[in-house]
Amino acid sequence: MLPYKVIACFCLLLSCYLADGQEKGRSPGKEVVQLGRVRLTVELDGEGAPVYAVNFGDRAVVLPSRMGFVLKEDSLFYRGFGWKGVDRRSVDESWKPVWGEVATIRNRYEELTVHLSKEGAAGGRLLDIVFRVFEDGVGFRYFFPGQPGLKYFVVEDERTQLAMAGDHKTFWIPGDYDTNEYLYTTSALSQVDNSAMVAASTDIAVRVAPDRQSVQTPLMMKTADGLYLNIHEAALVGYPAMQLHVDRKSFVLSSALVPDAVGNKAYLHAPFATPWRTVIVSDKAADILASKMILNLNEPSAIVSTDWIHPMKFVGVWWEMQTGKSTWAYSDSPDSLPLVPNGRHGANTANVKRYIDFAAANHLGGVLVEGWNVGWEDWFGNWKEKVFDFVTPYPDFDIREVSAYAAVKGVQMIMHSETSGSATNYERQMDTAFRYMTAWGYHSVKTGYVGKIIPRGEHHDGQWMVDHYIRVAEKAARYGVMLDAHEPVRPTGLQRTWPNWMACEAGRGNEYNAFSNGSPPEHETILPFTRLMGGPMDYTPGIFKLRNYTGVPGRQMHSTLARQLALYVVFYSPLQMAADLPENYAAHMDAFQFIKDVPVDWDDTKILEAEPGDYLTIARKGKGSADWYMGAITDERERTVSVVLSFLDRGKKYKAVVYKDAANADWKDNPEAYAIESLTVDSRSKLNFRLAPGGGAAVSITPF
């Protein structure tokens, strides 16, 4: 049999060779690609290592940096390459997202594919690197072509370098394999050391950050000469999340992939394309937020018919558990049979109906109910495989009654499926769970991954779990269900491919202000430049009772009330929770009007002002509407916003309602003081308003 195979193999190689000769320009040297002010250069260095660099005008963004891999099959798969040739392509197209910040997205780039080859087993090995140069940065990915010498292979390390040109100011969280729920540190690259933050963050359940110089992406930086840089990845599929190891002396960032249970990084099968590594760059911070590069680098929707996918606002039986008013668990005693009710269970039918009533009365689309299903008595912290079955309600939650009531009221129920990190258990039950929820009329699900992952030894951000989240999104799509994943890997623009995957948590959300000491005001001015670069966050804004909402002395929101409104504009998400209790909204229905009005889907977005860690002012135009909404927030410093409404239609008169901090408002001492002002504006109007320390403002602008 052997001779036959050898001949076949030889023929295959021969045909490859001929195809190459016909189709690809052979180039021995350096390739340069430029679009606007962004310039990419790629070459092989003297050791046959691929090296790239990125410039923005005359300023270096990425100094010459090496690329490649350590494979189990080839521990030097980062040098010794030969240059086979390149392909080039120019693309300028536009596409319409199913939902989002803008109605239409332009995708314009210059593409360079470098074909490399290496001597070795089975006729050598091939590696392509595909670069796309945009006006706002560069994305690149590795592509392993189908080839006889590299079929199944194991990635022990990715050796992608991003050599920074200086000791940039950096907004970072630790490179943790299991969580993104840290506070941000702002420091020079040379000062990156996550160990103290990891040790101190005892409010995060599971923390695994073995490399103290590793940081999470999206990583936001600002250079001394005024460039804004953002490094992340796009289209994370079939591969672990990339973190960045910081060399504090050379300022070289190196890819650090999240390992699996046995220490490998990825199991690949050629042909395979890695996620894109992205560098967004501008001399304006606003351009970073406006960039659509990450979405553009993702694949189009895998879902053919998307008309069942609807952005919405929702309320939920949730904040009352976060604040300790009620409990997820039905009983305080996990071992009692039958369960002995504790009398403080939030997800009881009567209470849920109260939320349904509130949602219906205020035209909010959905109601989330956590703690509805059996298992919460003993759900967390024991690395226990079988916790929830996802389909058994507590005795006081009558799903038939709740579903019927919601249907009559025109409200969508949102299922909650907490896995406690036991992904194997969830996968076993997933079909059953989706059948159950859709049978009861639930077409949205919030998943959760609190705890150490099972399969044991896997991490939230490793390849196995990355695949898992996508399996869930795909399964949800099959059942016509929208997905909001809590505690998953941070998003990488996959909402383009899976538009039913509406939002993720994967960051430090508002609930930290309830169960822990929370986050300082600057946190929310950093999130858009970091976590939100990958996709929408279910941050759960809208808290109106800002003090004395828990029994913990001194605990309070790091926010004014007006700022809570601003977050609905500042943080884009197609799912936005009005997170506070109905009774707390009832005390401020004039302010609540903004939450009722604000859309969750937009035709246009203007980043009016932005500085990471300091402030943000954003205006958005409602989908299919002439209405505009503005949100502005500041950090712990007071600030005056002064914005010309030039984005409005010229000559048209609008009514602006400004929800702003009262003159004496302050996040610390007087957070609930707000003022509402109506005025008439047009495209020449200048709006001025003060943001209190930790404050914000929200504006609705509707044509007369």
Added chain:
Amino acid sequence: MLPYKVIACFCLLLSCYLADGQEKGRSPGKEVVQLGRVRLTVELDGEGAPVYAVNFGDRAVVLPSRMGFVLKEDSLFYRGFGWKGVDRRSVDESWKPVWGEVATIRNRYEELTVHLSKEGAAGGRLLDIVFRVFEDGVGFRYFFPGQPGLKYFVVEDERTQLAMAGDHKTFWIPGDYDTNEYLYTTSALSQVDNSAMVAASTDIAVRVAPDRQSVQTPLMMKTADGLYLNIHEAALVGYPAMQLHVDRKSFVLSSALVPDAVGNKAYLHAPFATPWRTVIVSDKAADILASKMILNLNEPSAIVSTDWIHPMKFVGVWWEMQTGKSTWAYSDSPDSLPLVPNGRHGANTANVKRYIDFAAANHLGGVLVEGWNVGWEDWFGNWKEKVFDFVTPYPDFDIREVSAYAAVKGVQMIMHSETSGSATNYERQMDTAFRYMTAWGYHSVKTGYVGKIIPRGEHHDGQWMVDHYIRVAEKAARYGVMLDAHEPVRPTGLQRTWPNWMACEAGRGNEYNAFSNGSPPEHETILPFTRLMGGPMDYTPGIFKLRNYTGVPGRQMHSTLARQLALYVVFYSPLQMAADLPENYAAHMDAFQFIKDVPVDWDDTKILEAEPGDYLTIARKGKGSADWYMGAITDERERTVSVVLSFLDRGKKYKAVVYKDAANADWKDNPEAYAIESLTVDSRSKLNFRLAPGGGAAVSITPF
């Protein structure tokens, strides 16, 4: 909240204390339990370590040996115990297995429960050790009572010792985490070193045996003074398999649990009972085989209605792939789309019908078809998660036509679900797979686990997979499906609890004679004393074409034809394959008559002669029948069997048909020479027949 909890805790402890005082005899010293010649002693040594010993008459079986654990929560959970008291119980009962070697099983034992306690956190910790002394040995298990100080906990090591009294002759295979498919080595304990065997066994796909002095159980030993010892475990549920580390100087065997992906052994939640550790002892080898201790130590059937569970014989599209005549895969090229047929695919409709015809004509119950479903082109060896979907037939396998044809012919189709070790993938699809098979009328499934396990880092014999196999058995029961698991952990009598889990492979089966150099004749004289002690093995006997069945020069079965018949009696299984091709049976239909006749379920069993590694002669009486069947095999040495048929009803005349090696038969040079002789016998008759080297004989005895 804290004071309330402390009070509750104190009350709980108080009530425990009172209950102890009332119910348990306090004993400071040594406990002795005896039944027949088996005597157990248990005491605490000077360090507060529990120590037990077992004697058989005046001979030491287990010298004083320590017990306990290294827990993550208590690294010294093997000493420092206090003696709280004991409970004793005598049991003499009998029960009827759903199927088996005998109609009724007597379960007679003396039980001693030792209650131990230890100072420590949360009011101390509790450990019970439950001993059962049978006439043929001792079983013991650890029980962790529900207790405040030990709720969820992690077993880092079990410290169970079995101190042997001498350098016994031992029949062992390596303690491998992933396979039992080794040849047996016969050596003194002092000579145990598995490294050469592990290295040489390249015919076994996945081998992980890091401890060269570790051996698998069931472990069979023979002492210099003529005792036969067998060490295994019973009721392996929620816990990893136990292997034994051999101290070659002291002859102390120590429990060595198979680790999980992160090196832990077990995640437990009190109350929890470990599997039973079993020591079977007799001065007669036959008593070891006749022992029902392991079944008795398992729980009764978890399946209430068992009338759908039917032992059966079956043929299959299988040996032709093992021998290279046809292929599992439909195509030789995994990447072609559509698949290009290779013309040698075994599981095509026409070929399958040929097997159905053969089964129907010969009243064999079932037909197994391997290679029927898409995925075999690229199924193995790449630690690949998604291989099979378990429900997609190849284009040339018309499941509708096959199922209809089998139904008309009165033959049961047996589903084949190979997982390639990707248990996560199988669990995801399991409901779909069971729905599919039962919809097409399949009520049996053969599963397979060839390859490294996914979840990666887990092992075939670790806690996660032990749980997995039981999940499959339970799922199968829910769908009314009988299970035959290949490459699972070795059985531990769980067929009592899950009587639909008919058989396992978990050993070196007959197919090694096809795809590798096979197993010498003594292998089959050791298996009943080792692998089969835990439960039925799907060994796939019945090969009639003993030479030139593959294209490999010199390859042949290590067996005569008559011996292949004997295996149906010698190896008990409720599922027995007639593994050879229909055309090979057609050449010897006179011998095939025995396979047609021999039952797979029995009312009685007599172990007439037995010596591990040398020979076996067993007689069995058919279920609900007056017919007896005998099987005798020898190792590579010629042997004369001489048996008085005293088990027959006195005064009754029977027709005996003896299928024996021809006078000139020999496994090596003349394997297919057999003779069939009919004679009239009664309970005083003595049957004499010669077993050729590597030979055997089978006898059917039916009343006139």
